[in-house]
Amino acid sequence: MDNGNRINSIDNEYIMKKLSKYGVNSKLLLDSGMKMCICTEEEQDAIKNGFYNILNTSVKNPNVYTLLICAILMDEEGKAGNMPFDYESDPTYIYSDEVIGMSIANEIAGTKGTFNFKWYDAKKPGIIGKLDKEGYMYLDDAVAGLVAGCMSKLFENINCK
Template structure:
């Protein structure tokens, strides 16, 4: 059965690099904490799915994600000037990977997205554990941005509904 996700070029790009929509949702759900107004896993999955669709259709998100994955490939190949492959893979290593992830989260959801990125970066749930140093932060930023946006949006909607009842 065809879905609206079938023709998303950014999702296809991510799939070609080992990241599926299921990976994104499962990883997001590993840090899911039920609280009003998103109280059930089913609600959260539905909102995450809609949120991922929205960001996966944004050309600016596409540019940021592709740039990160290209940098990951170049780093693994040892062709980034001033960055030997051993340092790319080792610790202490880069700080720019976190900056890239924060930039993606910030673009999607602002300062709240950056705060959420820190949670995902520290925990490294799901697919984030399997990706390289730049790619994991690129995907972490994407997930954190969507997570922050759906929670903030749901809270705003709840506040508006409460005001309408008054």
């Protein structure tokens, strides 16, 4: 199979199944996004539908897909004690986890996504905070980037008051 066909055949089922092993699903991703969303009740349905569409498209993007896989693998290696630093302490001098999160947000929504990643990473709403508390140094940032990117992309396309 040539590279072009492989990219076109990516579906979101595999990556969402991998994320589900860590308690992440599309509803929890949406819930995290909505915790930081200021909107009216009437706007919520459009936001929810739009979020799921953007999420499904985004996880098929080969860059987003592979960055999510990287975060999962990095956490597996960290939990196994295979990092050249004290993984459990999430040292501030290690920023590769933020780079993954920012890269995902940027890939989905550009500068707006990268900017919003900072807010989701700092506030850690919903599943993002749960992953952080469970010690997933990389996956919490990857998920924050995914949510920030999807929410940012969504608001490019929706008219909220």
